[in-house]
Amino acid sequence: MLLLRIRSLALSAYLLGDGMAVTLRYMFTKPVTLQYPHEMKRLPERTRGTLVLYADIERMKCKCTVCMVCEVVCPNNSIHIDFERDTVNKKKVLTKYYWDADKCIYCGLCVEGCGFDALGWVPEFEISTTDRRKLVWDEKDMMQAWLTSIGRKDIDAKRVDNKWY
Numbered sequence: 538m539l540l541l542r543i544r545s546l547a548l549s550a551y552l553l554g555d556g557m558a559v560t561l562r563y564m565f566t567k568p569v570t571l572q573y574p575h576e577m578k579r580l581p582e583r584t585r586g587t588l589v590l591y592a593d594i595e596r597m598k599c600k601c602t603v604c605m606v607c608e609v610v611c612p613n614n615s616i617h618i619d620f621e622r623d624t625v626n627k628k629k630v631l632t633k634y635y636w637d638a639d640k641c642i643y644c645g646l647c648v649e650g651c652g653f654d655a656l657g658w659v660p661e662f663e664i665s666t667t668d669r670r671k672l673v674w675d676e677k678d679m680m681q682a683w684l685t686s687i688g689r690k691d692i693d694a695k696r697v698d699n700k701w702y
């Protein structure tokens with residue numbers, strides 16, 4: 538009986554010491570966690586953070602050719618595009634591009650379907666808001682998000698022409 542108690546006490550002391558050793562080791566190790574939102578890590582470039590529209594900065598033109606593929610492939614109508622025809626050459630001109638982040642399931646089909654390199658993702662993800670209406674972005678919001686992401690906050694997306702040609 539006494540022997541059993543001694544063994545039990547020895548085992549408890551061993552396990553306690555083992556646990557304390559792990560605690561002590563981690564006390565002097567750099568933590569892998571970040572104190573978000575005070576500390577932030579840039580996520581990998583391919584992260585599906587926010588859907589953006591690209592622009593040709595040299596020509597200051599939106600790259601979207603209004604082919605409508607992204608709107609058609611979107612499984613839940615998160616994208617809506619309005620356009621008009623150029624009175625001279627009859628080409629489609631983007632008048633409004635809407636992306637509803639509230640509905641988007643981030644499947645990426647729209648980006649994969651875009652054959653004009655006009656649509657993509659940026660890793661920024663902090664777009665939460667208490668007003669759901671603010672989750673509907675237009676083409677200027679999307680282009681501005683891209684410009685900000687590449688460090689070109691100096692360019693106002695409102696100055697970018699919606700005509701791709």
Ligand code: SF4
Pocket residue numbers: 588610611612613614615616640641642643644645646647648
């Ligand atoms: S990521 Fe998917 S759900 Fe979101 S807009 Fe694109 S196609 Fe639609």
Ligand code: SF4
Pocket residue numbers: 600601602603604605606607608618647650651652653654655656
């Ligand atoms: S973003 Fe791409 S797929 Fe969508 S309408 Fe424009 S060119 Fe077409």
